[in-house]
Amino acid sequence: MRINDIGTGYLFESGSPVSSFTASLYMIYVCSFFLHLAERIPGISIIRPDLIIVIAIAVMLFAQNEKLKGRLNNSIAKILYILIAYIILTLPFVEWPGSVIKANASDFIKSIVFFFFTILTIDTNIRLKRFILLIISCQLFRVLEPLYLHLVYGYWGSMTYLGDGEFANRLSGAPFDIINPNELAFVIVTVFTLIHYLWWGGRWKSKLLYLCVCIPLFTALFLTLSRSGFVALLAVIWNIYLKSSKKIILIGVVSITALLILGMMNDVQRDRYFSITGAQNTRSYGTFQGRFNAMEKDFQVALKRPIFGFGLGTSMEAKGNLDSGYQISHILYIEVLIELGIIGLTIFTVFLCRIYKVTRKCEGLLIKILAKPSTNSVREMYLYERNLLSSLTTCFWMFLVFSIAQYGLSRYHWYLLAGLTILLQEKLRCVAENQA
Numbered sequence: 001m002r003i004n005d006i007g008t009g010y011l012f013e014s015g016s017p018v019s020s021f022t023a024s025l026y027m028i029y030v031c032s033f034f035l036h037l038a039e040r041i042p043g044i045s046i047i048r049p050d051l052i053i054v055i056a057i058a059v060m061l062f063a064q065n066e067k068l069k070g071r072l073n074n075s076i077a078k079i080l081y082i083l084i085a086y087i088i089l090t091l092p093f094v095e096w097p098g099s100v101i102k103a104n105a106s107d108f109i110k111s112i113v114f115f116f117f118t119i120l121t122i123d124t125n126i127r128l129k130r131f132i133l134l135i136i137s138c139q140l141f142r143v144l145e146p147l148y149l150h151l152v153y154g155y156w157g158s159m160t161y162l163g164d165g166e167f168a169n170r171l172s173g174a175p176f177d178i179i180n181p182n183e184l185a186f187v188i189v190t191v192f193t194l195i196h197y198l199w200w201g202g203r204w205k206s207k208l209l210y211l212c213v214c215i216p217l218f219t220a221l222f223l224t225l226s227r228s229g230f231v232a233l234l235a236v237i238w239n240i241y242l243k244s245s246k247k248i249i250l251i252g253v254v255s256i257t258a259l260l261i262l263g264m265m266n267d268v269q270r271d272r273y274f275s276i277t278g279a280q281n282t283r284s285y286g287t288f289q290g291r292f293n294a295m296e297k298d299f300q301v302a303l304k305r306p307i308f309g310f311g312l313g314t315s316m317e318a319k320g321n322l323d324s325g326y327q328i329s330h331i332l333y334i335e336v337l338i339e340l341g342i343i344g345l346t347i348f349t350v351f352l353c354r355i356y357k358v359t360r361k362c363e364g365l366l367i368k369i370l371a372k373p374s375t376n377s378v379r380e381m382y383l384y385e386r387n388l389l390s391s392l393t394t395c396f397w398m399f400l401v402f403s404i405a406q407y408g409l410s411r412y413h414w415y416l417l418a419g420l421t422i423l424l425q426e427k428l429r430c431v432a433e434n435q436a
Helices: 020-035 049-063 075-089 097-121 125-153 181-198 204-223 227-243 247-264 267-277 285-302 315-321 332-371 376-381 383-402 413-435
Strands: 157-163 166-171
Touching (some): 020 049, 049 097, 075 097, 075 332, 125 166, 125 181, 125 204, 125 413, 166 181, 166 204, 181 204, 181 383, 204 227, 204 247, 227 247, 227 383, 285 332, 332 383, 332 413
């Protein structure tokens, strides 16, 4: 089946789109997952609705397997199969297999399905655009809700220790969205990356909406006092700079914006962010240095079981039992080492490398498509794909940077990014073949 690369065109070369109900059910799952609808509706959480939806989607996809021919025949899916098989086969050899099965497997399943369901259900152009818009909308809501509660009711949600018995408030997720300030900052930087390329690259209405949304986004970001979020933002800005054709203007805009934000910060906020430089005269230097001390302790925990690890999702349990602090390891790479061992870390590293390779293939395909003799109107058709690729590539580098200060093995973002890159690759590959 050949594709129609505009309008409601099919993204894959073979098979046919899954039913609209299946795709819609996945959209519902995404909304429920991000907005925590089960917690917002009294009495619903007890039946584990997210897992029920996952099972329902899996059953419907199995019933439509003829339509899914070849969709998972890609390098990323193959390495994820190996990762899943490794987690299952090494259960007898990890420290706490019971914790994996009873408490942690469900979180991993609800996250990794983002890869498989994205590829298997978001299979037309219109579904892809709606899906991206849904993700942006959900993430914006997760940012604007706690910001609204803060401005109207004085809500903060979290705090950090400054030393000498003093604490500073930090904005975290809303009461129904239990994410800490660093996780909220991650959501903010991610959605900023998406709207920068997809909205700023659009018409004037999109540009106006982008500017209006950036104001509350950056306000919320600096209220989180998240240093890792600030570093992630710098990584995004650097990638934007590299891709920009108007570098001098961009430098001016960023400089003026930074000065305005710096002038609006209070002393605590300035001290918090200046501590990133390693200045020992800042009050927040102790917590900054504490991250490096925690990194060393986490690595020592990982060395207790270096081959197969303690088990999926057990980094908090491992650290607690070894007197290294009862919290999840805040470095993705050490988190994976603790939970899955050196073999699991190697597999996960290959997974990350393959995401990067797919983005590079997408860049090559796009160059090939645009190199063909075409009118401006034809080139305009692929503006969305160009902007989407830029946003996904920037997200990849930002995720790598942010993972130095945040966990993520059983979190959704890497798997969602992988799924979207595969979709874009298949779309561009089919277009290039049709042009040949």
